[in-house]
Amino acid sequence: MTDRYAPSTHSPARAPAGQPARLYHTPLSPFSRKVRLVLAEKRIEVELAEERYWEQGPELFRRNPAGKIPVLRLDGMLLAESQAICEYLDETVPSPPLMPDSPAGRYEVRRLCAWFDDKFNAEVTRPVLNERVWKKVQKTGYPDSRVVKAGLSAIKAHVDYMHGLLEERRWLAGPTISIADFAAAAHFSCLDYISDVDWDRSDLVRQWYATIKSRPAFRNVLADQMPGIHPAPHYALLDF
């Protein structure tokens, strides 16, 4: 594995200048979706390139020595890590702003992004998608229904937590929409594709998701199909 992190792969790795912006992604990756949503909100046009990251080709490691997607080719750089990418986009393309003005406001956005990308991912998205999507796509076995069940049970506490936030706030992190809403919506949209969200649990969370889903930025993401895995019937409907 050593040679994969070769010095020549430093990041911000340089990409040949003059190439169009391109996102290396996977359709049902919540981290890829978060970046796509932020790109679309900022009206940055990118080509999409699907990356089968589990095949671990050398190109994957050349673009990102961590061997992960998403990777964004932009401004002659190859950018990795969804949160670092989204904050870079917000700092360099200020409109519309997706981070609040105050340090406490930005803190809260970052805390919630970590909530979804670390905690929610570990308890819900990763186990559920692993069993229900990746094992099939990557041909690594059959779904373990206990793992799926535990993941779907864990989602309840998260929906309740979000419900509590939305009782006091217009958006998850405060009065304005932020990267935190897109981080959360990215996870929910992956689960919703395979129909694993109980939208009846909270009208506030359903309303929040319906509002986000109707934004133009969401349209492209909802059009994605994962070969061999059919989306739930309500998946792309704005009224669900």
Added chain:
Amino acid sequence: MTDRYAPSTHSPARAPAGQPARLYHTPLSPFSRKVRLVLAEKRIEVELAEERYWEQGPELFRRNPAGKIPVLRLDGMLLAESQAICEYLDETVPSPPLMPDSPAGRYEVRRLCAWFDDKFNAEVTRPVLNERVWKKVQKTGYPDSRVVKAGLSAIKAHVDYMHGLLEERRWLAGPTISIADFAAAAHFSCLDYISDVDWDRSDLVRQWYATIKSRPAFRNVLADQMPGIHPAPHYALLDF
């Protein structure tokens, strides 16, 4: 579990005003150490309160609905998530600066923090500490030597990657010291406590760690002891 994320636990949760700054932490937690190092660099004095997070008491969830440490009580708030905390500290206490001025510079710091807190943690720190420390402390079993071995083997590629970075840069993310150096040093210091770093692999990485270790900010961290687990003989030595 649902009641743990009760609405009353929103963050930035409010702490009664006028209380001294306090960090709820665990001695060999890399995320706690990262925050401690940044606090010390900024010369912010805090009380330390040891939190046995694995006992999952209600106080843990009251302070941080995610049920994780570190949690920092500061300015009448209860702050969680190490990266969100460190960036908040850097934005509110600007001296010394631990983030670069340019968006590309900040991107690189954030990418590397995620490298250590996500990838390095998953491949090295978490499995190795889990087997060698937490199973003993939390009385959950005996170390699995295969897991330890895999973790210690994975560390090599990371050291080589850091070596490559340090061939071109004074600090991990660029010409100036940053949160990325403290994130990385926090992981290495936890592993070094149990003597699991092969410092002979790279003189550049050893020199980088020696320089960081000799900073006043590191002194307190190195003085920590984990009851029942003795530090390696060279652990607190500046010349190792």
